[in-house]
Amino acid sequence: MKLSEFIRPASLAEARKALRELGPKGMPLAGGTALHFMQSKTPVTAVDLTGLGLSFIRRKGGFFSIGAATPLSDIQRYRSPRWAMHEICRRISTHQIRNVSTIGGNICRVFPWADLPVVLLAMNARMVIYSGKESEMGADEFFSSQPARLFSGGNLLTAVKIPVLKAQHGFGSVKANRNAAAFSLVTIAALLELDGTTIKSARVAAGSAIPFPKRLPEVEAALVGREAVTDVFKKAAAAGGTAAKWNVREGMSADYMRQLAEVSLLDALERAAEFARGRVD
Protein backbone atom coordinates (compact mmCIF):
# COMPACT_ATOMS: atom_id res chain seq x y z
CA MET A 1 0.00 0.00 0.00
CA LYS A 2 1.41 3.41 -0.97
CA LEU A 3 1.67 5.89 1.91
CA SER A 4 1.54 9.59 1.17
CA GLU A 5 1.80 10.76 4.80
CA PHE A 6 2.56 9.26 8.18
CA ILE A 7 1.05 10.87 11.26
CA ARG A 8 1.48 10.17 14.95
CA PRO A 9 -1.58 11.29 16.91
CA ALA A 10 -1.11 12.01 20.61
CA SER A 11 -4.43 10.53 21.76
CA LEU A 12 -7.21 8.20 20.66
CA ALA A 13 -9.47 11.21 20.11
CA GLU A 14 -6.87 12.77 17.80
CA ALA A 15 -6.43 9.53 15.91
CA ARG A 16 -10.18 9.18 15.39
CA LYS A 17 -10.51 12.82 14.34
CA ALA A 18 -7.73 12.43 11.78
CA LEU A 19 -9.24 9.23 10.40
CA ARG A 20 -12.70 10.81 10.15
CA GLU A 21 -11.27 13.76 8.25
CA LEU A 22 -9.21 11.56 5.96
CA GLY A 23 -12.04 9.10 5.17
CA PRO A 24 -10.85 6.44 2.71
CA LYS A 25 -7.53 8.28 2.40
CA GLY A 26 -6.60 7.34 5.99
CA MET A 27 -5.51 4.00 7.41
CA PRO A 28 -4.76 3.03 11.03
CA LEU A 29 -1.32 1.48 11.35
CA ALA A 30 -0.37 -0.80 14.24
CA GLY A 31 2.51 -3.15 13.36
CA GLY A 32 2.12 -2.17 9.70
CA THR A 33 3.01 -5.69 8.51
CA ALA A 34 -0.25 -6.19 6.62
CA LEU A 35 -0.21 -2.71 5.07
CA HIS A 36 2.72 -3.72 2.85
CA PHE A 37 0.49 -6.30 1.14
CA MET A 38 -2.75 -4.31 0.88
CA GLN A 39 -3.72 -2.67 -2.40
CA SER A 40 -5.23 0.77 -2.81
CA LYS A 41 -5.78 2.84 -5.95
CA THR A 42 -4.56 6.02 -4.28
CA PRO A 43 -1.90 6.54 -1.59
CA VAL A 44 -3.15 6.74 2.00
CA THR A 45 -2.08 8.53 5.17
CA ALA A 46 -0.95 6.10 7.85
CA VAL A 47 -2.21 6.98 11.33
CA ASP A 48 0.20 5.36 13.78
CA LEU A 49 -1.54 3.78 16.80
CA THR A 50 1.58 2.59 18.59
CA GLY A 51 2.06 5.70 20.77
CA LEU A 52 -1.40 5.60 22.34
CA GLY A 53 -0.80 3.28 25.31
CA LEU A 54 -2.60 0.39 23.65
CA SER A 55 0.07 -2.22 24.38
CA PHE A 56 -0.74 -4.07 27.62
CA ILE A 57 -2.06 -7.29 29.14
CA ARG A 58 -3.98 -6.99 32.40
CA ARG A 59 -6.18 -9.28 34.40
CA LYS A 60 -9.24 -7.40 35.59
CA GLY A 61 -12.28 -9.09 37.10
CA GLY A 62 -13.30 -12.07 35.01
CA PHE A 63 -11.29 -10.99 31.95
CA PHE A 64 -7.80 -10.69 30.59
CA SER A 65 -7.70 -7.38 28.78
CA ILE A 66 -5.21 -7.21 25.88
CA GLY A 67 -4.47 -3.80 24.35
CA ALA A 68 -5.17 -3.66 20.61
CA ALA A 69 -1.57 -2.69 19.79
CA THR A 70 0.01 -5.47 21.87
CA PRO A 71 2.50 -7.43 19.78
CA LEU A 72 1.86 -11.15 19.39
CA SER A 73 5.23 -11.93 21.02
CA ASP A 74 4.07 -10.28 24.26
CA ILE A 75 0.89 -12.37 24.23
CA GLN A 76 2.95 -15.48 23.53
CA ARG A 77 5.20 -14.80 26.54
CA TYR A 78 2.51 -13.77 29.04
CA ARG A 79 1.67 -16.39 31.64
CA SER A 80 -1.13 -16.54 34.19
CA PRO A 81 -3.26 -19.36 35.59
CA ARG A 82 -6.07 -20.33 33.14
CA TRP A 83 -4.45 -18.36 30.31
CA ALA A 84 -4.42 -20.08 26.92
CA MET A 85 -3.60 -17.40 24.32
CA HIS A 86 0.14 -18.12 24.22
CA GLU A 87 -0.36 -21.46 22.47
CA ILE A 88 -1.73 -20.02 19.20
CA CYS A 89 0.51 -16.91 19.21
CA ARG A 90 3.64 -19.11 19.27
CA ARG A 91 2.29 -20.75 16.10
CA ILE A 92 1.85 -17.51 14.12
CA SER A 93 4.58 -16.90 11.55
CA THR A 94 8.10 -16.12 12.79
CA HIS A 95 9.76 -14.47 15.77
CA GLN A 96 10.37 -11.27 13.75
CA ILE A 97 6.72 -11.01 12.65
CA ARG A 98 5.39 -11.74 16.14
CA ASN A 99 7.61 -8.97 17.56
CA VAL A 100 5.87 -6.39 15.37
CA SER A 101 2.39 -7.54 14.41
CA THR A 102 -0.39 -6.89 16.87
CA ILE A 103 -3.61 -8.55 17.99
CA GLY A 104 -5.61 -5.58 16.63
CA GLY A 105 -3.95 -5.80 13.22
CA ASN A 106 -4.72 -9.50 13.08
CA ILE A 107 -8.45 -9.13 13.74
CA CYS A 108 -9.55 -5.67 12.51
CA ARG A 109 -9.07 -6.71 8.91
CA VAL A 110 -9.36 -10.48 8.69
CA PHE A 111 -7.33 -12.23 6.02
CA PRO A 112 -8.33 -15.81 5.18
CA TRP A 113 -5.32 -17.32 6.98
CA ALA A 114 -5.72 -15.33 10.22
CA ASP A 115 -5.53 -17.56 13.29
CA LEU A 116 -6.66 -15.25 16.09
CA PRO A 117 -10.28 -14.74 14.94
CA VAL A 118 -10.79 -18.51 15.23
CA VAL A 119 -9.46 -18.54 18.79
CA LEU A 120 -11.40 -15.44 19.83
CA LEU A 121 -14.63 -16.88 18.45
CA ALA A 122 -14.17 -20.07 20.48
CA MET A 123 -13.19 -18.10 23.59
CA ASN A 124 -16.21 -15.80 23.32
CA ALA A 125 -13.93 -12.76 23.51
CA ARG A 126 -15.26 -9.22 23.69
CA MET A 127 -13.87 -6.45 21.52
CA VAL A 128 -13.64 -2.91 22.92
CA ILE A 129 -14.30 -0.28 20.23
CA TYR A 130 -13.62 3.43 20.59
CA SER A 131 -16.08 5.71 18.83
CA GLY A 132 -15.61 8.81 21.00
CA LYS A 133 -16.45 6.55 23.94
CA GLU A 134 -15.71 2.88 24.44
CA SER A 135 -18.26 0.12 23.88
CA GLU A 136 -18.02 -3.65 23.69
CA MET A 137 -19.00 -6.15 21.04
CA GLY A 138 -19.05 -9.95 21.38
CA ALA A 139 -16.96 -12.11 19.04
CA ASP A 140 -20.02 -13.59 17.24
CA GLU A 141 -21.14 -10.14 16.09
CA PHE A 142 -17.62 -8.80 15.51
CA PHE A 143 -16.70 -11.69 13.21
CA SER A 144 -20.15 -12.04 11.59
CA SER A 145 -18.54 -10.47 8.49
CA GLN A 146 -15.31 -8.55 7.72
CA PRO A 147 -14.66 -6.47 10.90
CA ALA A 148 -13.08 -3.67 8.81
CA ARG A 149 -16.73 -2.59 8.30
CA LEU A 150 -16.72 -1.39 11.92
CA PHE A 151 -13.72 0.89 11.49
CA SER A 152 -14.40 2.76 8.26
CA GLY A 153 -15.78 5.79 10.17
CA GLY A 154 -12.57 6.38 12.14
CA ASN A 155 -13.51 4.11 15.06
CA LEU A 156 -10.70 2.07 16.56
CA LEU A 157 -10.27 -1.19 18.39
CA THR A 158 -8.70 -0.47 21.78
CA ALA A 159 -8.69 -3.83 23.53
CA VAL A 160 -9.71 -7.47 23.39
CA LYS A 161 -11.21 -9.02 26.51
CA ILE A 162 -10.73 -12.75 27.01
CA PRO A 163 -12.85 -14.42 29.70
CA VAL A 164 -10.67 -16.04 32.38
CA LEU A 165 -11.34 -19.75 32.06
CA LYS A 166 -13.06 -21.29 35.06
CA ALA A 167 -11.86 -24.52 36.68
CA GLN A 168 -14.23 -26.70 34.65
CA HIS A 169 -13.42 -24.94 31.36
CA GLY A 170 -10.91 -26.31 28.91
CA PHE A 171 -9.44 -24.75 25.79
CA GLY A 172 -7.56 -26.27 22.88
CA SER A 173 -6.30 -24.85 19.60
CA VAL A 174 -4.72 -26.63 16.65
CA LYS A 175 -3.06 -25.12 13.61
CA ALA A 176 -2.18 -27.47 10.76
CA ASN A 177 0.46 -26.05 8.43
CA ARG A 178 3.25 -27.34 6.21
CA ASN A 179 6.09 -25.93 8.29
CA ALA A 180 6.40 -23.93 11.50
CA ALA A 181 6.29 -20.49 9.84
CA ALA A 182 3.74 -21.23 7.09
CA PHE A 183 0.21 -19.92 6.87
CA SER A 184 -2.39 -22.22 8.30
CA LEU A 185 -4.10 -24.88 6.22
CA VAL A 186 -6.70 -25.40 8.94
CA THR A 187 -7.02 -23.69 12.32
CA ILE A 188 -9.42 -25.06 14.92
CA ALA A 189 -10.19 -23.79 18.42
CA ALA A 190 -12.47 -25.37 21.01
CA LEU A 191 -13.75 -24.25 24.39
CA LEU A 192 -15.45 -26.93 26.50
CA GLU A 193 -17.28 -26.48 29.77
CA LEU A 194 -17.54 -29.73 31.70
CA ASP A 195 -19.94 -30.70 34.45
CA GLY A 196 -18.16 -33.71 35.92
CA THR A 197 -17.55 -35.84 32.83
CA THR A 198 -20.43 -34.34 30.83
CA ILE A 199 -20.03 -31.50 28.33
CA LYS A 200 -22.21 -28.65 29.56
CA SER A 201 -21.40 -26.18 26.80
CA ALA A 202 -19.10 -25.95 23.79
CA ARG A 203 -17.82 -23.29 21.41
CA VAL A 204 -15.90 -24.62 18.41
CA ALA A 205 -14.57 -22.50 15.54
CA ALA A 206 -12.61 -23.08 12.35
CA GLY A 207 -10.63 -20.95 9.92
CA SER A 208 -8.23 -20.91 6.96
CA ALA A 209 -9.71 -23.86 5.07
CA ILE A 210 -13.04 -22.03 4.80
CA PRO A 211 -13.67 -18.62 3.25
CA PHE A 212 -14.08 -16.80 6.57
CA PRO A 213 -13.55 -17.90 10.20
CA LYS A 214 -16.75 -19.16 11.83
CA ARG A 215 -18.19 -21.30 14.58
CA LEU A 216 -19.31 -24.83 13.75
CA PRO A 217 -22.76 -25.23 15.39
CA GLU A 218 -23.07 -28.83 14.11
CA VAL A 219 -19.97 -29.79 16.08
CA GLU A 220 -21.15 -27.94 19.18
CA ALA A 221 -24.57 -29.69 19.00
CA ALA A 222 -22.85 -33.08 18.75
CA LEU A 223 -20.97 -32.36 22.00
CA VAL A 224 -23.38 -30.71 24.42
CA GLY A 225 -24.97 -33.06 26.95
CA ARG A 226 -22.64 -35.93 26.03
CA GLU A 227 -19.62 -37.46 27.76
CA ALA A 228 -16.20 -35.83 27.16
CA VAL A 229 -14.72 -38.98 25.64
CA THR A 230 -12.88 -39.77 22.39
CA ASP A 231 -15.84 -41.52 20.73
CA VAL A 232 -18.03 -38.44 21.19
CA PHE A 233 -15.21 -36.17 19.95
CA LYS A 234 -14.79 -38.34 16.85
CA LYS A 235 -18.50 -38.12 16.01
CA ALA A 236 -18.46 -34.35 16.57
CA ALA A 237 -15.38 -34.00 14.35
CA ALA A 238 -17.12 -36.02 11.62
CA ALA A 239 -20.11 -33.66 11.90
CA GLY A 240 -17.67 -30.78 11.33
CA GLY A 241 -16.26 -32.51 8.27
CA THR A 242 -19.62 -32.46 6.55
CA ALA A 243 -20.85 -29.14 7.99
CA ALA A 244 -18.51 -26.84 6.09
CA LYS A 245 -17.32 -26.55 2.51
CA TRP A 246 -13.56 -27.00 2.84
CA ASN A 247 -11.44 -25.14 0.31
CA VAL A 248 -9.10 -26.78 -2.16
CA ARG A 249 -5.53 -25.70 -1.28
CA GLU A 250 -2.28 -25.86 -3.26
CA GLY A 251 -2.02 -29.52 -4.27
CA MET A 252 -4.64 -30.60 -1.75
CA SER A 253 -8.13 -31.77 -2.65
CA ALA A 254 -11.24 -30.60 -0.80
CA ASP A 255 -11.60 -34.13 0.57
CA TYR A 256 -8.06 -34.06 1.96
CA MET A 257 -8.83 -30.71 3.58
CA ARG A 258 -12.00 -32.16 5.09
CA GLN A 259 -9.98 -35.01 6.60
CA LEU A 260 -7.37 -32.58 7.90
CA ALA A 261 -10.14 -30.50 9.47
CA GLU A 262 -11.65 -33.59 11.14
CA VAL A 263 -8.29 -34.69 12.58
CA SER A 264 -7.61 -31.14 13.79
CA LEU A 265 -11.08 -30.94 15.36
CA LEU A 266 -10.46 -34.18 17.22
CA ASP A 267 -7.05 -32.93 18.45
CA ALA A 268 -8.47 -29.59 19.59
CA LEU A 269 -11.32 -31.28 21.48
CA GLU A 270 -8.95 -33.73 23.19
CA ARG A 271 -6.67 -30.83 24.16
CA ALA A 272 -9.60 -28.83 25.52
CA ALA A 273 -10.79 -31.80 27.61
CA GLU A 274 -7.24 -32.35 28.99
CA PHE A 275 -7.08 -28.65 29.89
CA ALA A 276 -10.42 -28.87 31.70
CA ARG A 277 -9.13 -31.91 33.60
CA GLY A 278 -6.12 -29.90 34.81
CA ARG A 279 -3.43 -29.79 32.10
CA VAL A 280 -1.57 -26.55 32.69
CA ASP A 281 0.98 -26.10 29.85
Place this chain on the structure above:
Amino acid sequence: MTRTSHTVSFTLNGEKKTFDTRPDEKLLTLLRREGYRGTKYGCGQGTCGACTVLVDGKATYACLLYSMQAEGRKVRTIESAGTFDKPGEFQKELIAAGAVQCGYCIPGMVMSATALMESEKDFSDEIVKEYMDGNLCRCTGYEKIWVALRRVLDRREAATAKRPVAGKKTSSKGAKK
Protein backbone atom coordinates in the same frame (compact mmCIF):
# COMPACT_ATOMS: atom_id res chain seq x y z
CA MET B 1 -0.95 16.01 16.50
CA THR B 2 2.47 15.67 14.92
CA ARG B 3 2.17 15.84 11.15
CA THR B 4 5.60 14.60 10.27
CA SER B 5 8.03 16.15 7.88
CA HIS B 6 9.57 13.51 5.70
CA THR B 7 12.52 12.90 7.93
CA VAL B 8 13.05 10.23 10.52
CA SER B 9 15.37 10.32 13.54
CA PHE B 10 16.55 7.26 15.40
CA THR B 11 19.62 5.88 17.10
CA LEU B 12 21.51 3.76 14.62
CA ASN B 13 24.21 1.51 16.04
CA GLY B 14 24.57 3.86 19.02
CA GLU B 15 24.61 7.16 17.07
CA LYS B 16 21.69 9.57 16.83
CA LYS B 17 20.88 10.13 13.16
CA THR B 18 18.30 11.94 11.07
CA PHE B 19 17.51 10.82 7.54
CA ASP B 20 15.39 12.17 4.74
CA THR B 21 12.84 9.58 3.77
CA ARG B 22 9.41 9.07 2.19
CA PRO B 23 6.39 7.88 4.19
CA ASP B 24 6.34 4.59 2.34
CA GLU B 25 10.06 3.93 2.26
CA LYS B 26 10.98 0.67 4.00
CA LEU B 27 13.60 0.78 6.72
CA LEU B 28 15.57 -1.77 4.68
CA THR B 29 15.74 0.55 1.66
CA LEU B 30 16.77 3.49 3.82
CA LEU B 31 19.54 1.54 5.55
CA ARG B 32 21.01 0.18 2.32
CA ARG B 33 20.74 3.58 0.62
CA GLU B 34 22.66 5.10 3.53
CA GLY B 35 25.44 2.56 3.15
CA TYR B 36 24.42 -0.04 5.74
CA ARG B 37 24.61 -2.77 3.15
CA GLY B 38 25.21 -5.65 5.55
CA THR B 39 21.43 -5.81 5.97
CA LYS B 40 20.33 -7.86 2.96
CA TYR B 41 17.29 -7.81 0.68
CA GLY B 42 16.13 -11.39 0.17
CA CYS B 43 12.40 -11.92 -0.31
CA GLY B 44 11.14 -8.44 0.58
CA GLN B 45 8.03 -9.98 2.14
CA GLY B 46 8.84 -11.16 5.63
CA THR B 47 9.82 -14.72 4.90
CA CYS B 48 13.60 -15.14 4.67
CA GLY B 49 15.11 -13.08 7.50
CA ALA B 50 18.03 -11.69 5.47
CA CYS B 51 16.93 -8.16 6.42
CA THR B 52 16.75 -8.78 10.19
CA VAL B 53 17.75 -5.81 12.35
CA LEU B 54 17.15 -5.11 16.02
CA VAL B 55 14.62 -2.44 16.94
CA ASP B 56 14.76 -1.67 20.66
CA GLY B 57 16.51 -5.02 21.05
CA LYS B 58 13.85 -7.04 19.21
CA ALA B 59 14.55 -8.87 15.96
CA THR B 60 12.52 -7.23 13.21
CA TYR B 61 12.26 -7.61 9.45
CA ALA B 62 13.46 -4.28 8.01
CA CYS B 63 11.63 -5.10 4.76
CA LEU B 64 8.26 -4.97 6.58
CA LEU B 65 8.88 -1.83 8.60
CA TYR B 66 8.24 1.63 7.21
CA SER B 67 11.25 3.82 8.00
CA MET B 68 8.89 6.23 9.81
CA GLN B 69 8.12 3.47 12.33
CA ALA B 70 11.72 3.67 13.55
CA GLU B 71 11.24 7.23 14.86
CA GLY B 72 12.82 7.57 18.31
CA ARG B 73 13.81 3.90 18.47
CA LYS B 74 17.17 2.18 18.80
CA VAL B 75 18.06 0.37 15.59
CA ARG B 76 21.00 -1.99 15.32
CA THR B 77 22.33 -3.55 12.13
CA ILE B 78 24.96 -6.18 11.45
CA GLU B 79 27.53 -3.38 11.25
CA SER B 80 27.25 -3.17 15.06
CA ALA B 81 28.01 -6.86 15.57
CA GLY B 82 31.60 -7.03 14.42
CA THR B 83 33.96 -6.19 11.58
CA PHE B 84 36.05 -8.20 9.16
CA ASP B 85 39.10 -7.63 11.36
CA LYS B 86 37.26 -7.93 14.64
CA PRO B 87 34.39 -10.38 14.22
CA GLY B 88 31.96 -10.93 17.08
CA GLU B 89 31.88 -14.14 19.08
CA PHE B 90 29.21 -15.86 16.99
CA GLN B 91 30.80 -14.63 13.77
CA LYS B 92 34.11 -16.24 14.83
CA GLU B 93 32.35 -19.52 15.51
CA LEU B 94 30.55 -19.36 12.17
CA ILE B 95 33.92 -19.03 10.45
CA ALA B 96 35.49 -21.79 12.55
CA ALA B 97 32.59 -24.15 11.80
CA GLY B 98 32.74 -23.41 8.05
CA ALA B 99 29.12 -22.36 8.34
CA VAL B 100 29.27 -19.52 5.81
CA GLN B 101 28.57 -20.62 2.25
CA CYS B 102 27.30 -17.74 0.08
CA GLY B 103 26.90 -15.76 3.31
CA TYR B 104 23.69 -13.98 2.33
CA CYS B 105 21.67 -15.20 5.30
CA ILE B 106 24.43 -14.70 7.86
CA PRO B 107 23.83 -11.03 8.86
CA GLY B 108 20.20 -11.86 9.65
CA MET B 109 21.20 -15.01 11.54
CA VAL B 110 23.69 -12.99 13.61
CA MET B 111 21.08 -10.35 14.48
CA SER B 112 18.49 -12.95 15.54
CA ALA B 113 21.14 -14.70 17.64
CA THR B 114 22.07 -11.36 19.20
CA ALA B 115 18.43 -10.81 20.23
CA LEU B 116 18.39 -14.32 21.69
CA MET B 117 21.60 -13.84 23.69
CA GLU B 118 20.58 -10.44 25.01
CA SER B 119 17.02 -11.39 25.95
CA GLU B 120 17.24 -14.92 27.32
CA LYS B 121 19.09 -16.81 30.00
CA ASP B 122 17.67 -20.19 29.06
CA PHE B 123 19.19 -21.42 25.80
CA SER B 124 17.21 -24.65 25.50
CA ASP B 125 16.80 -25.92 21.94
CA GLU B 126 13.15 -24.85 22.01
CA ILE B 127 13.99 -21.23 22.84
CA VAL B 128 16.84 -21.12 20.32
CA LYS B 129 14.54 -22.41 17.58
CA GLU B 130 11.95 -19.81 18.50
CA TYR B 131 14.43 -16.98 17.98
CA MET B 132 15.98 -18.46 14.85
CA ASP B 133 12.79 -19.69 13.13
CA GLY B 134 12.49 -16.58 10.96
CA ASN B 135 15.85 -16.95 9.25
CA LEU B 136 16.25 -19.16 6.20
CA CYS B 137 19.54 -20.27 4.66
CA ARG B 138 19.11 -20.87 0.93
CA CYS B 139 22.43 -22.76 0.95
CA THR B 140 20.71 -24.99 3.58
CA GLY B 141 23.71 -24.73 5.89
CA TYR B 142 21.61 -25.02 9.05
CA GLU B 143 23.63 -27.82 10.60
CA LYS B 144 26.85 -25.84 10.86
CA ILE B 145 25.13 -22.57 11.75
CA TRP B 146 23.44 -24.45 14.60
CA VAL B 147 26.73 -26.01 15.74
CA ALA B 148 28.43 -22.57 15.75
CA LEU B 149 25.57 -20.99 17.70
CA ARG B 150 25.45 -23.84 20.21
CA ARG B 151 29.16 -23.41 20.91
CA VAL B 152 28.59 -19.76 21.88
CA LEU B 153 25.46 -20.52 23.89
CA ASP B 154 27.03 -23.48 25.70
CA ARG B 155 29.96 -21.27 26.68
CA ARG B 156 27.60 -18.61 28.01
CA GLU B 157 25.60 -21.15 29.95
CA ALA B 158 28.76 -22.62 31.42
CA ALA B 159 29.97 -19.13 32.38
CA THR B 160 26.78 -18.33 34.25
CA ALA B 161 26.85 -21.91 35.60
CA LYS B 162 23.05 -22.01 35.23
CA ARG B 163 23.22 -25.26 33.31
CA PRO B 164 26.53 -27.12 33.21
CA VAL B 165 27.60 -28.11 29.69
CA ALA B 166 28.55 -31.68 30.68
CA GLY B 167 25.71 -34.08 30.18
CA LYS B 168 23.41 -31.39 28.78
CA LYS B 169 21.14 -32.67 26.08
CA THR B 170 21.18 -30.47 23.02
CA SER B 171 20.58 -31.32 19.46
CA SER B 172 23.21 -30.73 16.80
CA LYS B 173 20.50 -31.09 14.18
CA GLY B 174 19.45 -28.18 12.00
CA ALA B 175 17.74 -25.21 13.52
CA LYS B 176 14.58 -25.65 11.47
CA LYS B 177 11.71 -27.67 12.81
